Amino acid sequence: MGTTKTDFFTDNQNELAILAKALGHPARIAIIEYLLKVNTCICGDIVNELPLSQPTVSQHLKELKNAGLIKGNIEGNAICYCINESGFEKIKVFFQHVTTHLEKRNNECC
Amino acid sequence: MGTTKTDFFTDNQNELAILAKALGHPARIAIIEYLLKVNTCICGDIVNELPLSQPTVSQHLKELKNAGLIKGNIEGNAICYCINESGFEKIKVFFQHVTTHLEKRNNECC
DNA sequence: TTTTTATATTGCAATATTACGATATAGATT
């Protein structure tokens, strides 16, 4: 009990849920928006930008990376983070799917 | 401690996070996909479709409704659920924003 | 009115998430 019943859902459903869940925190939305603005940055930049401690930011970065939404490359001392397009591509496909379905019918609802 | 520091983020960041969080579970992705297929349905239909108990499905429906992703209308005995387009519109705008930013630069990353 | 049907709510156990201080790691600088 308490655990998500992952086995009973499709791989695609689980993948989409993981991607959406990773974006399900305002700090992680803020990190993505910041990365869109500055293109690349290091963890310390985000620590300066957000009202969160360094360990907390590091944890959020890890979750975004595990979900496949950002990439991190070692650059000497620091780690250079940037957006991982392929992760966003997957969600985009889902939302296009939703939009296409909704456009077909004329907003008929209950 | 343990609570998300909502006050330190913008309304838009919090709203997007709430929408994404609502989609951050495979059962809720499955519910949305099912609603896309059948247009409208009642809670019992989803209980038959998913490997989850009635109270659990009811709870997931509540979360999707609170986030603004589905609508529920009382129809006699039952409640008729359907997709709420305006919720999806908000996320779509966010992803368009991401896509536009990413297309501008030529995939330059770290 | 009793029963059936459809959903929501309550209460609870198991697990997951959020946040941060303290500490570890690892490359750069002096």
Place this chain on the structure above:
DNA sequence: AATCTATATCGTAATATTGCAATATAAAAA
């Protein structure tokens, strides 16, 4: 080598989520 800089990990407390049995609610059917 000692120190500084940048980030990750560990440990832990507070809170949230997931799932379901039991129960409540409310309209429909008998």
